[in-house]
Amino acid sequence: MRGSLRYFATNMKVCLLLAICASLSVPAFAQSSAPSSGQDLPSAPAPHVLTPTLPGGVTINRATPSALPLSLDEAIVWGVQHSLQMELARQNQRMVHGQVLTVANNLLPSVTAEAFTQTQMINLAALGFKPQSLAALLHQFGVAPGSFSTIVKLDTTGAQxxxxQQLFNVPAYYLYRSAQKADTVASMTTLNAEGTVVLQVGTQYLRALADASQIENAQALEKADELVLHQAIASHDAGVGTNLDVLRARVQLQAQQQTVINSENTFAKDKIALSRLIGLPADQELTLTDKTPYSEFAELPLEDAKSLAYKRRKDLLSLQAQMEVAERAEKAVKYERLPTLSFGGHYGVLGETHGLYHGVFAATGSVKIPIFQEAQLRGEREVADAQVNALHQQITSLRVTIEQQIRSAMLDVQSSAQLVKVARSNVDLSTQELQQSIDRFQAGVSDNLPVVEAQAMLADSQTKLVQTLYQYNQSKLTLARNTGVVETQYQVYLGR
Structure with a gap:
């Protein structure tokens, strides 16, 4: 087994690299998933979208001529299936699976078939053979040394x-088991990416819905401003109003028109961002079919949320799987001092081409014991121990981070729920104030200054209501992400 040590060293590097690469990916999520601002978290397909295929299986989605109806559920399904983040995660999982198969194949018997035919011309004189040195022997067979040619041509054919096969190699066995667990790490990484995509798509869809609500409110106020302007003009023409009322009403109308334009621009840009997030072309027009959801969320006990997160958080499960990878690799390093036993051989036929063939075979058993490799073995053991300790510290830290994220998300849910109630009350009061101001202006009791002020107050109240509704739904999605269930229970958390 000449290649056993080379095989062992190669696969040791493969498994350690798999574990190291995976361990570097999870802390990045743990840092990016801190819910400081609500946006820092890890962060039905349309039948008419054209997807031409390029070489290598790469597809490009093209926009449909008409607007594409899109619900929240459809957006999430589309994002999970077609977003770049998920495609990269799936390809990484395939790559790791292929490496695991490579490691597994090295434990199986290696059987190869070989056939050859060759023509050789050999210069015996160049190899040191001189017929004169065998003159006495050649004379006994009646052969003159001078007639013996030193140039020999051979035509041979053979097949075998x-x-x-490795018969005993303990380190290789533990490396194979380590590679198997690396496949689990890749699966958890893919599932973790799915949760990130669900949160990102859901957040972007809710943001677009908030933009649509802002447009509706702004357009309603714009119509109200048009009525106030018409009333101001009519009062002025009748001689009971002032030109100041007309100017004030016109300025308010134009300011509201600017608000409508800005809201429509923001809505269009957020829909473009949503299209790209789920893998659609930027020029694909979307029609959002859902409305902004609102449902009071039943408070989840902290201990229940922590217990659920410890079982469902894919980043934590990935780290735990990486710990098993490192522990099995550590065992492989520990048993490197054991001897390895292998067997090799071949069987076939060999002979002159078009001549007589005869069977040939070889069987070799080998035992190899490492002797002068103590420094290398100790170094590999130290590296493996350091990796196990580092992963243990990461797991401990992540469990504390999970609790911190859950507590923060719960506070966000509670506060945003109260903000929604206050914002709704403010909208109702501002609406009543505006109506009373309009009634007083129409009755000629006052000018339209109170109307303009009441409209500004109502616009501000409506904007805050839309923002707080968005914050409330987004905080519930964040809580679902922090407990590890957003990809399966986002509808429950949103109350849909």
């Missing part, structure tokens, strides 16, 4: 089966 080769077999190599």
């Amino acid at each position: 089966l080769n077999l190599d």
Whole structure:
């Protein structure tokens, strides 16, 4: 087994690299998932979208001629299936699975078939053979040394089966088990990416819904401003109003028109961002079919939320799987001092081409014991121990981070729920104030200054209501993400 040590070293590097790469990816999520601002968290397909295929299986989605109806559920399904983040995660999982298969194949018997035919011309004189030195022997057979040619031509043909098998290699066995767990790490990484995509798509869809609500409110106020302007003009023409009332009403109308334009621009840009997030072309027009959801969320006990997160958080499960990878790799390093036993051989036929063939075979058993490799073995053991300790510290830290994220998300849910109630009350009061101001202006009791002020107050109240509704729904999605269930229970948390 000449290649056993090379095989062992190669696969040790493969497994350690898999574990190290995976361990570097999870802390990045743990840092990016801190719910400081609500946006820092890890962060039905349309039948008419054209997807031409390029070489290599790459597809490009093209926009449909008409607007594409899109619900929240459809947006999430589309994002999970077509977003770049999920495609990269799936390809990474395939890559790791392929490496695991490579490690597994090295434990199986290696059987190869070989056939060859060759023509050789050999210069015996160049190899040190001189016929004169065998003159006495050649004379006994009646052969003159001078007639013996030193240039020999050979035509040979042969075929054989080769077999190599490791009979006893404990480090290789533990490396294979380590690679198997690396496949689990890749699966958890893909599921973790799915949760991130669900949160991102859901947040972006809710933001677009908030933009649509802002447009509706702004357009309603714009119509109200048009009525106030018409009333101001009519009062002025009748001689009971002032030109100041007309100017004030016109300025208010134009300011509201600017608000409508800005809201429509923001809505269009957020829909473009949503299209790209779910893998659609930027020029794909979307029609959002859902409305902003609102449902009071039943408070989840902290201990229940923590217990759920410890079982469902894919980043934590990935770290735990990486710990098993590192522990099995550590065992492989521990048993490197054991001897390895292998067997190799071949069987076939060999002979002159068009001549007589005869069977040939070889069987070899080998035992190899590492002797002068103590520094290397100790170094590999120290590296493996350091990796296990580092992963243990990461797991401990992540469990504390999970509790901190859940507590923060719960506070956001509670506060935003109270803000929604206050904002709704403010909208109702501002609406009543505006109506009373309009009635007083129409009755000629006062000018339209109170109307303009009441409209500004109502616009501010409506804007805050839309923002607080968005914050409330987004905080519930964040809580679902922090407990590890957003990809399966986002509808429950949103109350849909």
